[in-house]
Amino acid sequence: MDAVSELRLLLQSGHSLIAVTTAEEQRCLRIVREASGAIPCWTWSSASGLSRDANAPIYGTNDADQMLSNLLAMTGTWTAALCDPAPLLADATTLRQLKEPGQRDVPGQTVVLIGNELSLPSDLDGVAHRYRLPSPTVTELVALIERISIRLGQRSVAVSLSDADRMRLARSLTGITLLEAERQLMQVALADGHLDADDIAATLAAKAELLNTDGVLEIVDPGTAHLDTLGGLTHLKAWLRERLAAGLDRAVDPPRGALLTGVPGCGKSALAHAIAVEWSVPLVLLDPGRIYRKYVGESESRFDAALATVESMAPAVLWIDEIEKGFAAGGEDGGVSGRVLATFLRWLQDRAPGVFVVATANDVSRLPPELTRKGRF
Numbered sequence: 282m283d284a285v286s287e288l289r290l291l292l293q294s295g296h297s298l299i300a301v302t303t304a305e306e307q308r309c310l311r312i313v314r315e316a317s318g319a320i321p322c323w324t325w326s327s328a329s330g331l332s333r334d335a336n337a338p339i340y341g342t343n344d345a346d347q348m349l350s351n352l353l354a355m356t357g358t359w360t361a362a363l364c365d366p367a368p369l370l371a372d373a374t375t376l377r378q379l380k381e382p383g384q385r386d387v388p389g390q391t392v393v394l395i396g397n398e399l400s401l402p403s404d405l406d407g408v409a410h411r412y413r414l415p416s417p418t419v420t421e422l423v424a425l426i427e428r429i430s431i432r433l434g435q436r437s438v439a440v441s442l443s444d445a446d447r448m449r450l451a452r453s454l455t456g457i458t459l460l461e462a463e464r465q466l467m468q469v470a471l472a473d474g475h476l477d478a479d480d481i482a483a484t485l486a487a488k489a490e491l492l493n494t495d496g497v498l499e500i501v502d503p504g505t506a507h508l509d510t511l512g513g514l515t516h517l518k519a520w521l522r523e524r525l526a527a528g529l530d531r532a533v534d535p536p537r538g539a540l541l542t543g544v545p546g547c548g549k550s551a552l553a554h555a556i557a558v559e560w561s562v563p564l565v566l567l568d569p570g571r572i573y574r575k576y577v578g579e580s581e582s583r584f585d586a587a588l589a590t591v592e593s594m595a596p597a598v599l600w601i602d603e604i605e606k607g608f609a610a611g612g613e614d615g616g617v618s619g620r621v622l623a624t625f626l627r628w629l630q631d632r633a634p635g636v637f638v639v640a641t642a643n644d645v646s647r648l649p650p651e652l653t654r655k656g657r658f
Contacts, residue, residue: 289316292389295389297380298383298409301412302411305459305460308417309414312414317360321358321360323359324364325348331348331351346374353382358387362395365395367396367400370394370405416594417457419451425466430442440477450480450481455593457488461491465487469484485500485502498590498591499568500566501554507558508522508555508556511548521539536637537657538629540641540645541639541642542641550600557598563597563598564600565594565597566600567591569606570603572584584625588632595633597636597637598639599637599639601640603642604652607621622649625652
């Protein structure tokens with residue numbers, strides 16, 4: 282289900298207050314308008330005031346109190362998207378007003394709070410429905426590439442992309458915002474005066490810099506290795522090719538991953554590279570040793586964020602090198618490794634199709650048995 286359908290379902294379900302966490306304000310506003318359909322959709326910011334569609338804002342509604350007074354005086358159904366609502370959430374009277382639509386007999390009056398980091402007060406517990414806007418889909422990114430191609434053509438910048446190239450380029454941009462993707466495309470095109478298939482590697486490298494803010498994830502250049510260039514591994518190669526033919530992101534029984542164990546230098550890492558090349562998807566390295574931090578809860582939140590980022594990049598190969606370093610059995614760390622392991626096991630079991638996990642281990646005996654049971658990989 283795409284973001285428009287998800288948000289439309291929330292609106293139709295009678296939620297009176299929805300809190301959307303996203304850094305893509307303009308994309309979120311567009312999605313809210315599309316999800317509202319024929320229902321009047323209002324937008325507000327402290328700079329622009331309250332306005333409907335492309336009409337002029339209502340006079341004086343830059344002020345939050347005046348905006349809420351106008352909004353709550355409206356009858357019938359409506360959707361109102363409030364941008365950067367942090368100052369509103371700090372006022373007790375405003376919190377009471379935000380609850381008002383849910384107290385009325387008229388369903389279909391919904392306030393949507395939009396912010397990069399929304400910290401909701403306890404007064405809104407049980408009232409506000411939290412929703413995190415997913416990363417742009419491949420379809421959205423292909424449409425962006427089309428728009429960028431037209432813009433580059435107007436600037437006499439050559440664009441030479443086949444349909445397959447556009448799809449590969451779009452997949453290389455998954456996991457980042459539309460604005461970041463737009464800037465990257467313009468940058469790589471203007472750097473050499475054209476946009477073609479050779480720029481895919483450059484977009485992957487630029488995305489790696491954006492994603493590698495805390496050092497947990499790293500996008501790796503898989504090189505040119507193919508399965509045919511690796512010796513042996515006959516049964517594993519056949520298994521991988523069967524799943525390649527079926528599709529990495531198929532909806533039914535998707536290929537989940539492989540746990541490779543052996544002494545250093547036997548080709549485990551080379552195989553991870555070859556799988557990414559064979560499937561023409563990004564290779565994302567997760568170093569489990571970089572997850573852990575000294576503050577309570579920080580390790581778990583970093584790991585959650587890393588897994589969410591990888592999911593947003595699907596289809597992709599997630600390479601966890603020397604997995605026993607991050608999830609070894611035993612250890613005295615106050616239960617942090619146990620909680621991180623529980624998060625990882627739950628994600629392995631429940632994740633959506635599209636992420637193929639390649640975990641390598643030099644000493645598989647150090648891994649907890651619940652990680653190596655049948656069905657994890």
